[in-house]
Amino acid sequence: MKINNKNTKKIDCKDIDTLAKIIIERFPRDHCEKDAYKVLITTILSQRSRDENTEVASKQLFEKYPNVESIANAKPEELYELIKPAGLYREKAERIIIVSKILLEKYDGVVPNKLEELLELPGVGRKTANIVLHVSFDQAALAVDTHVHRISNRLGWVKTKTPEQTEEELKKIMSPQLWGPINGSMVEFGKNICKPISPRCEQCFLTECCDFFKNKYNSKT
DNA sequence: AACTCGGGGCA
DNA sequence: TGCCCAGAGTT
Structure with missing residues (x-):
């Protein structure tokens, strides 16, 4: 089954909040257990x-x-x-x-x-x-796991070596209200599309904003 | 900064 | 069979 974009207007690749919201919207992660x-x-x-x-x-x-x-x-x-x-x-x-x-x-x-x-x-x-x-506490907490670290670097949002650096840099460029939900959604996005090895770029909706995707066709190494 | 723990799923 | 996964502690 195909996913059709409701609106065909172009994505502003510099608007990280909007990109993050797209990922959150497409890959929601419910936390039924809050205890x-x-x-x-x-x-x-x-x-x-x-x-x-x-x-x-x-x-x-x-x-x-x-x-x-x-x-x-x-x-x-x-x-x-x-x-x-x-x-x-x-x-x-x-x-x-x-x-x-x-x-x-x-x-x-x-x-x-x-x-x-x-x-x-x-x-x-x-x-x-x-x-x-x-x-559990509904705080603006940014959890940087391997998915957030990898995807943030692939998209070119940050250029970092460690998750700690990613957390620091990401907080500077993303609204606090997105810090919480982006983690779970990045996990789902990372498992289904932006996988560590052989990512499914042909299914991805963010290729036009992705450094990793562009470099696949530029680099000869 | 590199190394280690570990069962289970997938290629 | 080899490699990887919502990492953290130790060296």
């Missing part, structure tokens, strides 16, 4: 793992250990089989147990809504923390 604790644990499980496997793992986990108290009191070995589909299951099991204990001891079992406090939790880095801040 901060479940989002936090699920996001830790999702690190270096595919969505489908993460979903299975977190479902199995919360079925037997439905809240922060039960996970805090669990032993790592008890969680191995439940979260195994997500991979890296030994580290993740230990980390979510320690995280749960810290939440109970320091935060009365409630997930903090400040970046610095989230970053103190083991297994929580900038990407995981910003996803929680956006999904």
